[in-house]
Amino acid sequence: MTRSRQHRRTHGTTAVAGVVCCLGLGLGAAGCAGGDAVAQGPPAGDPVQVLRTAADALVEAGTSQARTSLEMATGGTRVTIRGEGVYDYRRRLGRLKVRLPQDPAGAADRRPITELLAPGALYMKNRGAGVPADKWVRVDTATLSDGNLVTGGATDPFAATEVLRGTRSAEFVGRTEVAGARVRHYRGTADLDAASQAASEGNRGPLGAAAEGFATARVPFDVYLDDDGRIRKIRHRFSFVNGERQEPVAVASTTLLYDFGAPADVRLPADEDIYAGRIALE
Numbered sequence: 001m002t003r004s005r006q007h008r009r010t011h012g013t014t015a016v017a018g019v020v021c022c023l024g025l026g027l028g029a030a031g032c033a034g035g036d037a038v039a040q041g042p043p044a045g046d047p048v049q050v051l052r053t054a055a056d057a058l059v060e061a062g063t064s065q066a067r068t069s070l071e072m073a074t075g076g077t078r079v080t081i082r083g084e085g086v087y088d089y090r091r092r093l094g095r096l097k098v099r100l101p102q103d104p105a106g107a108a109d110r111r112p113i114t115e116l117l118a119p120g121a122l123y124m125k126n127r128g129a130g131v132p133a134d135k136w137v138r139v140d141t142a143t144l145s146d147g148n149l150v151t152g153g154a155t156d157p158f159a160a161t162e163v164l165r166g167t168r169s170a171e172f173v174g175r176t177e178v179a180g181a182r183v184r185h186y187r188g189t190a191d192l193d194a195a196s197q198a199a200s201e202g203n204r205g206p207l208g209a210a211a212e213g214f215a216t217a218r219v220p221f222d223v224y225l226d227d228d229g230r231i232r233k234i235r236h237r238f239s240f241v242n243g244e245r246q247e248p249v250a251v252a253s254t255t256l257l258y259d260f261g262a263p264a265d266v267r268l269p270a271d272e273d274i275y276a277g278r279i280a281l282e
Contacts, residue, residue, distance in 0.1 A: 047170035047186055050225075052198070055161040057229040058089040063264040064257045068096065068154040071252040083115070083154035086264040087257075092119045092202050093266040098153045117156045118268055119202025122148050127275075135275035142205030145213030147192075149206075149238060155253040161231050162203045163219055166195025176224070178232045179258050183224040192217040215239045215248070232257055 058064070068083040085096035094117035100110045116123035122139045131137055141148040141156075149155050149163075170188030177183060192211035196204050211217040216239060224233040238251040 047172050047188065048167050050229075051164045051167040051170050051186060051188065051223065054164050054223070054225060054229065054231050055089075055158070057225075058158070058161060058231060058257070061228075061230055061260040062090055063088045063260065063262055064157075065259040065262050066094070066096070066157045067256040067258075068098075068157070069254040069256075070150065070153055070155065071250075071254075072150075073250050081153040085115075086262060086266070087117070087157045088264040088266060089158055091266070092158060092200065093117065093264070093268070094157060095264075095266045096152075096154050100153070113153065115152050115154065116266060116268060117148075117158075119200075120205060122152050122156075123269060123274075124152065131275050131277070134273070136269045136273055138274050142209055144206065145209055146238070146240070147203075147206030147208070147210030147213070149210050149236070149253065150240075150251055155236070155255060156203075156206075157255050157257065158200075159203050159206060160234055160236065160253065160255045162199040162207065163190050163192065163195050163221070163236060164223065164231075164234070165198035166190040166192060166207075166219075168194070168218075173222075178224045179256065181226050181232055181258075183226050183232050185222065185224050187222050188220075190219045190221060192219060213240065215241050230257070230260060 064087060066083075066085055066087050070081040070083075072079055072081075079101050081098060081100060083096040083098040085094060087094035094115075096115045096117070097112045098115055099112045111126045113127060114125040116136075120141055122141050122144075124137045124139070125135070126133065127137045139148075139151070141151075144151050147159065149159060167188055167190045170186050173185040173187050175182065176185055192207055192214070196207035196211055199207050220237045222233075222235045223231060226232050233254070233256050235252060235254045238253065240249050240251070241247070
C-alpha cells in the first residue's frame, strides 16, 4: 500500500466513526452464528466462481426479508446494532428498521431509525441531531468512506452480497442449516477494489469508496448458500482505524436473508420530505 493511499484510508475511516457516533451508536459488537454439520462432500464448481455470481441468484429470486447485525469493537467498548426489513433485488430498493443499543445511562429505549436503501443513496428517518421527526436525511453513499457498509448501522443487503463479486480465495467448509434451510458453507476473502469493478452500477461507487476507506481492501467472509444458490447468510469482517486515537476498530456485519418472494413495496420520499439543513457528521 502506498503512503498516499494509506493516508486516504486513515482520513476516510475517521468519517466512518464520526457518522456512526453521530447516530448514537458508539463502537460495539454482536451477531448470529451456527455450528456446522459434518461435511457430506463438496459441491460441483470452483468455490471462487460460485461465489462471484452468487448475487445473481438473489436477483432471480426477486425479494426477501432480511435481518442485519452490526458488531463493532475497539479497546473495551462494544456495541450491537440490529436491523430488520425487506429488500427488492431487482429494483435495488430496501427498507430496514435499525434498532440502536440502549443508552449507557439507562435511559428508555431509543426510537428505531427507518432506513431506505437505494442505488447510491441512503435515506434515514428518526435520525436525530436536530432533524425534524417528519423529515428524511439523504446521504450519497459514494461519498461515504465505507460505502454504506457500516455508516447506517446496517450493511445494505445487496451491497453485502456484491462484495462477493470480488472473491479472491474461497473454500467449501461443509453442509449445515441456517434458519431451518439446508445450506453450503463457504469461507474466503474478497477484494473491495475487484468487487467495485464487477458490481452493479449502483454499487460500484460505494464499494470503490469502501476500498479506499477501510484499513484494507481485503475482506474475510463466511457465506451460506441454499440448494437454489441463494445467499441465506453472509458475515463480513471489516477493519478501519479510529483517526483520533489511531486504534484499530473491528467490525463484523451479518446479514440473514429469508422468506424469498415476500412483498417489498419500498417507496422513496418526495423531495419536499427530505431535510435540507446541515448535519454534523463528527
